[in-house]
Amino acid sequence: MSDLVVKAAVKDALAEKNVAGDFYEALDEEVEELLEEAAARAEANGRKTVQPRDL
Numbered sequence: 078m079s080d081l082v083v084k085a086a087v088k089d090a091l092a093e094k095n096v097a098g099d100f101y102e103a104l105d106e107e108v109e110e111l112l113e114e115a116a117a118r119a120e121a122n123g124r125k126t127v128q129p130r131d132l
Contacts, residue, residue, distance in 0.1 A: 080101075081109060081112070082101060082105050084101055087100075087101065087104065111132065112127075115131035116131070118131040119131045
């Protein structure tokens with residue numbers, strides 16, 4: 078999958094903190110896993126639409 082997080086947005090959200098270069102890759106992996114789980118939950122409920130409740 079491609080990059081799912083926007084580095085500039087993460088930097089803005091963590092403005093008071095330093096962000097390690099490899100943090101973005103780890104965050105992207107976490108987001109990808111979260112999306113896969115949400116899609117699976119929607120499918121298990123007979124839906125093609127992923128909804129907030131799938132998170």
